[in-house]
Amino acid sequence: MTIQPPIPFAGVLHDQVAFHRTELGVILGLYGRMVAAGEWRDYGISCLRDVAVFAIFRRTAETPLYRIEKRPSLRSRQGQYALIGAEGHVLKRGNDLRQVLAILERKLIRVVD
Numbered sequence: 001m002t003i004q005p006p007i008p009f010a011g012v013l014h015d016q017v018a019f020h021r022t023e024l025g026v027i028l029g030l031y032g033r034m035v036a037a038g039e040w041r042d043y044g045i046s047c048l049r050d051v052a053v054f055a056i057f058r059r060t061a062e063t064p065l066y067r068i069e070k071r072p073s074l075r076s077r078q079g080q081y082a083l084i085g086a087e088g089h090v091l092k093r094g095n096d097l098r099q100v101l102a103i104l105e106r107k108l109i110r111v112v113d
Contacts, residue, residue, distance in 0.1 A: 017072060018047040019054065026097050027054050027068060030104060039107065040065070066091075066104065 019027070034040040034056075042057040044064075051071050055064035067084040074080050079094035083103060092100045 015049055016047050017050060017052040017070060019045070019052050019070060023070070023097055026101065030101055031056065034104070034107070068101070 031040060031043060039058070040056050041059055044053075044055045044057070046053040046055070050073060051069055053070075054068040056066045056068075057064055063086060065086050067082075069082045069084060070080055071082070072080050074082075074093075075095065079096075079100075081095065081097050081100045082093045083091045083100050085091050092103050094100050
């Protein structure tokens with residue numbers, strides 16, 4: 001006799017990290033401005049057991065330019081949000097998503113001739 005794991009009810013997956021609606025609002029607001037500026041073209045979202053990832057692409061077939069990761073297990077230590085560059089280096093980490101994304105906001109500011 002095999003024991004089956006419990007089936008999640010109403011499509012709810014337990015033990016999965018995801019972005020909240022307010023977090024997605026902040027991320028997609030920045031994403032929309034960068035698309036309008038011609039910098040970004042595509043994105044992907046992954047919700048896994050211990051991390052949620054929002055990957056940003058210049059072109060669909062490439063590796064991500066940036067990854068925004070949410071790891072709630074690091075909330076009390078380094079901060080649950082991290083901005084990771086294309087090479088895998090952590091560019092910024094913290095508990096305030098807007099502050100972590102401030103690095104990317106600066107890319108929108110350009111000198112006009």
